[in-house]
Amino acid sequence: MADTTQTAEPASKVDLPAHLGGGGGGEIPSFDCTFRIARFDPENDQEPHWEEYSVTMYGTDRVLDALHKIKWDIDGSLSFRRSCAHGVCGSDAMRINGRNRLACKTLLKDLDTSKVITVEAIKGLPLEKDLIVDMEPFFQSYREIMPFLIPSGNEPTRERLQSQADRAIFDDTTKCILCASCTTSCPVYWTDGQYFGPASIVNAHRFIFDSRDDGGDMRLEVLNDREGVWRCRTTFNCTDACPRGIQVTKAIAEVKRALLTRSLA
């Protein structure tokens, strides 16, 4: 007789730890957790204040799902940015449990849900409302490093060829999504808003080390400024904060060394 028994497809393919109800009958376990969110209403508040929300969440949820639940079911005035909700657009960078993270890439199962989870706006940029900051100073310094291809000579009639080895040099820094997690995790940037910040240097690195680009010297000149790469104190907060895993401090160190070898040559 043929074996007709089928193994049941699990409802969740995520392995959950036992305290979140993992290892049960396959159903997605739910649990209660508390969020402490820094709220700021520019029309009434002088400074942000904490508010707590208790929500029932599922083991497969992310912090962004909890924020949605709070906004849609408890308090519609909660404001935060999010667009794609899948870690690509870089809109929902915020400080979760004291560290810069994307709310859409932070799984609740990776946090200690028995404790209160704190969520606040990223630091160092002007606060507009709740978890929304003014990103303009961030994009201003991004524009200053000229984040576009600057070629020289006549336009070629075919593709600008590049070897795999040449491409590998700046591969890491092409991954940036401009979420500002790195720049707003930098202690230097908090106290010195004139500092270009890690994100700008990462995006300058992406073109400085591109063999097809000829604007490297101009960008190095911009970053040789007092408020350029030399402000970096190698705290590695940016590298830890990057949701794309870019080795930010390494990229900054490479720009520093490029400036040094350029002046020696």
Add this chain to the structure above:
Amino acid sequence: MAKASTGTLYRGREGMWSWVAHRVTGVGIFFFLLVHVLDTALVRVSPGAYNAVIDTYKSPLMAFGEVVLVAAIAFHAFNGLRVIAVDFFKGGTKHHKTLFWVAMGLWAVVMVGFLWRHIPNSLGGIF
């Protein structure tokens, strides 16, 4: 425009806290050097006055102060070498945590060697 900071501490790791400690020890050492230049310059004014000032240092409080001073200088020195390594050597950024703990190991070795001599010396001075 309101500041985005709600006053909570950013939860940085080895890199951030070693930088904080580097700043604190750096400023501390700077103020020590001010005093140190003054009391050492006193020997040019009068060797008697110099000896009198140095004698006031032979107290348990100053012995403890010397422990803090050596700890701060040793930390600043080894962490400074680590920062240089991170900036100038290719693998420096990748292995910065290992470098930090190596610096802390060297710091501990120096501190044990120093305390080994310093504690009997300062106790002998009192009793």
